[in-house]
Amino acid sequence: MNIDDDTLIAYLDAQLEDDAAYETVEDALAASPALRARLQVLAETGELARQAFDAKLEEAVPPQLIAAIMSAPLPGAEEGARTATPAADAGLARAPARPADAAAAQPASGRPALTPSSAGSRPGATRPSTPGLGARLAAWLGGGFGAAAAFASVVTLALGALIGHYLLPPTELAAPLARVGDPIRDPALAMALQAAPSGVVLDAGGQRLEIRASFPAREGGFCREYTLGSTSGAGGGQQIGIACRTPADDANWQLAFSAGGEGDPNGYGTASDRLHEAADAFLGENVDGAPLDAERERALITRGWNAD
Amino acid sequence: MSATDPRAELVSLLPRLRRFAFGLTGDAHVADDLVQAGCLKAIERWHQWQPDTSLASWMFRILQTTWVDDYRSRQRQQTEADSDALEAIAGEDGRRVVEARSDARMVRRVIGELPEEQRVVLMMITVDGLSYKETAAALGVPMGTVMSRLARARARLADAIGGAPDGAR
Numbered sequence: 001m002n003i004d005d006d007t008l009i010a011y012l013d014a015q016l017e018d019d020a021a022y023e024t025v026e027d028a029l030a031a032s033p034a035l036r037a038r039l040q041v042l043a044e045t046g047e048l049a050r051q052a053f054d055a056k057l058e059e060a061v062p063p064q065l066i067a068a069i070m071s072a073p074l075p076g077a078e079e080g081a082r083t084a085t086p087a088a089d090a091g092l093a094r095a096p097a098r099p100a101d102a103a104a105a106q107p108a109s110g111r112p113a114l115t116p117s118s119a120g121s122r123p124g125a126t127r128p129s130t131p132g133l134g135a136r137l138a139a140w141l142g143g144g145f146g147a148a149a150a151f152a153s154v155v156t157l158a159l160g161a162l163i164g165h166y167l168l169p170p171t172e173l174a175a176p177l178a179r180v181g182d183p184i185r186d187p188a189l190a191m192a193l194q195a196a197p198s199g200v201v202l203d204a205g206g207q208r209l210e211i212r213a214s215f216p217a218r219e220g221g222f223c224r225e226y227t228l229g230s231t232s233g234a235g236g237g238q239q240i241g242i243a244c245r246t247p248a249d250d251a252n253w254q255l256a257f258s259a260g261g262e263g264d265p266n267g268y269g270t271a272s273d274r275l276h277e278a279a280d281a282f283l284g285e286n287v288d289g290a291p292l293d294a295e296r297e298r299a300l301i302t303r304g305w306n307a308d
Numbered sequence: 309m310s311a312t313d314p315r316a317e318l319v320s321l322l323p324r325l326r327r328f329a330f331g332l333t334g335d336a337h338v339a340d341d342l343v344q345a346g347c348l349k350a351i352e353r354w355h356q357w358q359p360d361t362s363l364a365s366w367m368f369r370i371l372q373t374t375w376v377d378d379y380r381s382r383q384r385q386q387t388e389a390d391s392d393a394l395e396a397i398a399g400e401d402g403r404r405v406v407e408a409r410s411d412a413r414m415v416r417r418v419i420g421e422l423p424e425e426q427r428v429v430l431m432m433i434t435v436d437g438l439s440y441k442e443t444a445a446a447l448g449v450p451m452g453t454v455m456s457r458l459a460r461a462r463a464r465l466a467d468a469i470g471g472a473p474d475g476a477r
Contacts, residue, residue: 004459013440046434046462050435051415052412059323070315074315202313202316
């Protein structure tokens with residue numbers, strides 16, 4: 001039985017057509033020590049290739065890169081989208097004055113409806129999982145490679161690909177709001193606070209998040225005000241949040257103020273004027289003056305909100 | 309999870325995109341430039357992405373074409389001057405095999421020396437874990453072509469770092 005590299009690699013990658021093809025390979029492996037040695041070399045060097053790039057996958061993404069993408073205009077959103085190359089002139093110019101009423105907060109005309117919502121589950125990489133492949137492979141990869149190591153590598157091969165090596169689901173922005181004083185744990189909100197310029201609107205999971213403005217906090221550090229509402233634009237349930245971070249280099253964004261939304265204990269309900277009044281009152285006591293201008297805000301995003 | 313903002317979707321893919329671009333370009337700074345350019349391109353033509361296909365493989369394709377169209381020639385001019393130095397390094401063959409086992413940089417260099425069409429397939433399948441089908445669709449080539457490019461890349465990798473002499477341990 002002649003098994004070429006193509007087939008052996010497809011076997012390792014769990015990409016063979018059907019069970020019969022796996023059986024053919026396994027029969028050949030059983031009969032040929034040379035083929036087993038070749039499989040081992042291929043498995044081992046594939047693992048080395050993956051490991052050679054592991055660090056890149058785990059390394060922190062530069063905030064400038066995130067900010068450049070976050071501030072890119074969506075197609076059709078504004079004229080000039082076609083020429084949107086450098087982040088520098090992309091979206092940073094519109095640091096909004098804080099709108100006093102909720103009507104202005106509703107993204108009305110300028111924003112496109114974004115893409116139609118696609119199916120919720122879209123695994124980045126799917127690979128037909130072959131039951132027991134890992135276990136079966138481990139049997140073939142003995143010797144110096146070590147059964148445990150072989151199994152681990154195969155699990156990476158089969159499952160790593162399936163799960164994707166990295167998942168940061170832009171979870172629902174609607175994640176139940178933390179209580180005041182808690183760190184912001186929702187990764188999408190935390191990412192937006194860290195990297196999105198004010199004025200950017202993000203839709204996810206049927207929710208619309210807008211980072212409204214940034215302020216220097218009176219006790220050092222910075223605060224950012226945002227609103228959360230439904231993408232349908234239905235008035236109900238809009239929340240205003242203010243998250244702040246201390247001047248410490250590794251500080252997290254913490255929820256400093258929250259009002260509105262479902263089950264708001266303060267009973268602001270949907271009365272947007274009162275929501276904004278409450279937020280303004282909070283800001284009046286806790287921040288230092290006017291919102292940061294776009295340039296200053298951009299500089300801070302680039303430095304990860306660490307003071308200069 | 310049904311994020312619909314292209315920007316949020318792309319940001320969540322950034323680690324994988326940066327890894328792919330790093331493998332493609334061999335230079336961390338160029339890779340990040342390329343990722344940024346590719347993402348901005350993708351946002352402009354978001355309507356071309358078919359939501360039932362892998363966003364990652366579509367992005368890899370954009371990165372690759374952007375690299376070929378806009379970056380590679382510029383990069384080549386810059387690095388030509390360094391080619392002597394590269395050859396000097398490639399000359400230490402004796403130790404190379406041994407060190408390569410534990411040295412990710414050596415592995416990356418072997419990958420960097422592959423023909424680009426092989427390198428792309430290796431990054432998409434072996435490193436990122438895309439299926440052959442997704443890879444073929446993204447690159448617009450038949451599956452058989454993907455498989456033979458991958459096999460050549462894997463064979464080269466095995467020869468360079470597989471350590472044939474002690475393979476029978």
